[in-house]
Amino acid sequence: MSNDQIDVEYLREHRDRVERPLYTLFQKYGHGSRRWFVLGIFASIGARFASLVPPVLLGVAIDAIFREEQDFDLPLIPREWLPTETPEQFWFVVGLMGVAMIGRAFLNFVRMSSLNLFSHRVKHEVRTATYQQMQRLDMEFFNEVQTGELMSILSNDTNRLEQFLDDMFGQAIQLSVLIVGITVVLFWFNWQLAMVTLVVVPIAAVFTYWFMRFVEERYSDVRESVGDLNSRLENNINGIQVIKASNTESYEDDRVEDHSYRYFRLDWLALRLNFIYRPGLQALTSLAFIATFVVGGIWILDGPPGPLSGELTEGTLVIFLLLTQRLVDPLAQMSNIIDRYEDANASLKRILGVMNLPVNIEDSPDAEPLDAVEGTVEFDDVTFAYDEEPVLEDIDFEVQPGETVGLVGPTGAGKTTIVKLLLRLYDTTAGAVRVDGHDVRDVTLSSLRTSMGYVGQDNFLFDGSVAENIKYGAFDATREEVVEAARRAQAHEFIENMPEGYDTEVGERGVKLSGGQRQRVAIARTILQHPEILVFDEATSAVDTETEMLIQRSIDDLAADRTTFIIAHRLSTVRDADRIFVIENGEIVERGTHDDLLAEDGLYANLWRIQAGEIGDLPEGFVERASKRVAQQGLDFD
Numbered sequence: 251m252s253n254d255q256i257d258v259e260y261l262r263e264h265r266d267r268v269e270r271p272l273y274t275l276f277q278k279y280g281h282g283s284r285r286w287f288v289l290g291i292f293a294s295i296g297a298r299f300a301s302l303v304p305p306v307l308l309g310v311a312i313d314a315i316f317r318e319e320q321d322f323d324l325p326l327i328p329r330e331w332l333p334t335e336t337p338e339q340f341w342f343v344v345g346l347m348g349v350a351m352i353g354r355a356f357l358n359f360v361r362m363s364s365l366n367l368f369s370h371r372v373k374h375e376v377r378t379a380t381y382q383q384m385q386r387l388d389m390e391f392f393n394e395v396q397t398g399e400l401m402s403i404l405s406n407d408t409n410r411l412e413q414f415l416d417d418m419f420g421q422a423i424q425l426s427v428l429i430v431g432i433t434v435v436l437f438w439f440n441w442q443l444a445m446v447t448l449v450v451v452p453i454a455a456v457f458t459y460w461f462m463r464f465v466e467e468r469y470s471d472v473r474e475s476v477g478d479l480n481s482r483l484e485n486n487i488n489g490i491q492v493i494k495a496s497n498t499e500s501y502e503d504d505r506v507e508d509h510s511y512r513y514f515r516l517d518w519l520a521l522r523l524n525f526i527y528r529p530g531l532q533a534l535t536s537l538a539f540i541a542t543f544v545v546g547g548i549w550i551l552d553g554p555p556g557p558l559s560g561e562l563t564e565g566t567l568v569i570f571l572l573l574t575q576r577l578v579d580p581l582a583q584m585s586n587i588i589d590r591y592e593d594a595n596a597s598l599k600r601i602l603g604v605m606n607l608p609v610n611i612e613d614s615p616d617a618e619p620l621d622a623v624e625g626t627v628e629f630d631d632v633t634f635a636y637d638e639e640p641v642l643e644d645i646d647f648e649v650q651p652g653e654t655v656g657l658v659g660p661t662g663a664g665k666t667t668i669v670k671l672l673l674r675l676y677d678t679t680a681g682a683v684r685v686d687g688h689d690v691r692d693v694t695l696s697s698l699r700t701s702m703g704y705v706g707q708d709n710f711l712f713d714g715s716v717a718e719n720i721k722y723g724a725f726d727a728t729r730e731e732v733v734e735a736a737r738r739a740q741a742h743e744f745i746e747n748m749p750e751g752y753d754t755e756v757g758e759r760g761v762k763l764s765g766g767q768r769q770r771v772a773i774a775r776t777i778l779q780h781p782e783i784l785v786f787d788e789a790t791s792a793v794d795t796e797t798e799m800l801i802q803r804s805i806d807d808l809a810a811d812r813t814t815f816i817i818a819h820r821l822s823t824v825r826d827a828d829r830i831f832v833i834e835n836g837e838i839v840e841r842g843t844h845d846d847l848l849a850e851d852g853l854y855a856n857l858w859r860i861q862a863g864e865i866g867d868l869p870e871g872f873v874e875r876a877s878k879r880v881a882q883q884g885l886d887f888d
């Protein structure tokens with residue numbers, strides 16, 4: 251896959267392919283907690299029905315006990331179980347109300363515990379799964395998608411989902427059960443008046459459908475604009491030094507303001523829909539109450555109005571009014587639930603969109619671990635392109651165990667790309683990379699990368715102590731082993747001189763250490779991991795000559811019995827290598843020892859002359875090619 255396919259559009263495509271997000275979420279991440287979900291639903295139903303018992307009992311008591319106009323009859327309870335005498339009936343009703351209230355409290359406890367347990371488990375699963383997926387994604391993805399966008403998915407979107415699952419999800423279930431429960435009870439007592447009361451429900455449903463359709467799109471724009479804003483902020487915080495040094499604060503103020511304004515505008519558009527929907531729904535539910543009161547009142551005073559027929563008692567009207575009143579607030583709450591749902595849905599689509607991204611660099615189904623690595627590395631006619639444009643062409647070499655190879659050549663020639671293929675951060679476009687004769691695509695990634703140690707130009711340190719950073723990846727190492735590794739990396743002295751020695755905190759990304767110190771900590775880390783193959787990518791380029799000498803000594807010490815690749819611009823670094831490959835425009839143009847290459851008097855010899863300060867002795871052709879190359883790099887960049 252070429253990297254021009256991976257961008258925000260690529261993310262959007264995967265996001266748009268997500269269907270029924272909430273169902274998918276529960277299916278994928280709630281499967282193990284299904285029992286809590288089912289228990290929560292049953293407890294919800296039970297609690298809601300228990301909450302309907304007191305109004306129903308009150309209605310029956312008015313008609314049968316106080317006004318004695320009807321027989322004492324209760325829904326769902328066989329007649330022979332009911333008392334026949336009025337005082338007993340009164341106490342029976344009181345007792346039943348008590349039982350219903352206690353039962354409701356207990357069921358509510360069960361409902362809240364189980365639904366919350368369910369949603370918290372789902373949240374936990376989603377959080378960890380999203381992170382795991384993010385970690386598995388191909389490097390191409392990270393090259394193309396802004397960190398702020400990813401952080402926005404990992405943090406904002408999961409938070410939105412959490413809020414919905416915590417508050418609204420339980421309420422949504424409660425509301426559904428309430429509507430069904432009240433509908434059943436109302437129809438039981440008087441189906442005709444029930445129709446009058448509940449005619450608003452389908453109207454509310456249509457109104458809600460309209461709202462959902464419009465708001466869905468707007469929320470997805472809102473979430474995207476949050477991602478953009480976060481990317482901008484993240485970029486600016488990381489580049490704060492450049493902003494200050496370039497005096498571009500007001501330019502950046504404007505850029506952030508633009509992004510923030512876009513977010514504000516889109517959010518406001520979504521909110522405006524809400525301002526129509528919420529009061530509309532409130533008006534509808536109030537209308538249900540008024541209609542029930544008017545029709546029921548006329549019915550009792552003058553007999554059944556219009557096409558209605560039969561009898562309506564005062565008790566039944568009280569049941570209707572009490573239950574309709576119970577419907578008003580929750581129905582108005584529905585707007586809130588739908589609104590949060592749509593918001594969470596937009597977030598969920600973004601999360602599931604990332605989960606659906608294909609991963610290309612992963613273990614093949616029959617991948618075997620790479621055992622007892624000796625360190626033979628073979629590039630067999632390797633061609634590679636990040637994009638359409640090839641970066642490496644026909645790279646062909648074999649390195650024997652223990653050999654040290656220098657990779658040199660002009661900037662942008664493809665040296666780092668060669669080691670990226672070796673670490674299998676990318677797969678070759680054609681040809682194969684083999685370690686001990688095994689194609690890197692046929693072995694497990696973990697065993698492949700364990701066998702390699704990589705020290706780059708700017709090594710990332712994690713927030714924590716120096717010792718923790720050295721132990722990173724070899725977590726069981728003892729303090730003695732850490733100190734020994736630091737000694738071999740020529741880092742022990744400076745670490746000892748720090749205020750708290752090995753326990754000194756390095757600060758975020760190791761900012762409290764100098765470039766050269768970070769480098770040596772990274773080398774110590776690599777030593778502790780005992781890799782069989784070592785890669786040093788410009789490991790000494792950012793340090794002074796003294797530090798370079800120290801680092802060089804530790805590299806020589808490490809490289810003595812391991813296969814080692816050293817990428818360097820300073821040719822003195824690779825002078826003693828067993829072999830040197832000179833890379834130009836993605837091809838190996840010269841290979842041999844330092845002396846061989848000087849004798850060949852080609853690109854290497856000219857580069858060597860430049861570094862020796864003998865610029866006047868360079869052939870004209872070489873200078874011309876160098877100028878072209880530098881100009882070409884400018885074009886590539888554009």
Ligand SMILES: Nc1ncnc2c1ncn2[C@@H]1O[C@H](COP(=O)(O)OP(=O)(O)OP(=O)(O)O)[C@@H](O)[C@H]1O
Pocket residue numbers: 253393636637641659660661662663664665666667668886
């Ligand atoms: N992630 C990437 N996406 C697209 N193109 C890339 C990417 N990384 C490198 N390139 C391009 O590939 C070419 C080779 O890059 P590479 O980093 O391998 O060169 P290099 O020889 O290590 O350079 P340097 O000495 O400056 O580190 C360059 O033209 C570069 O612009």
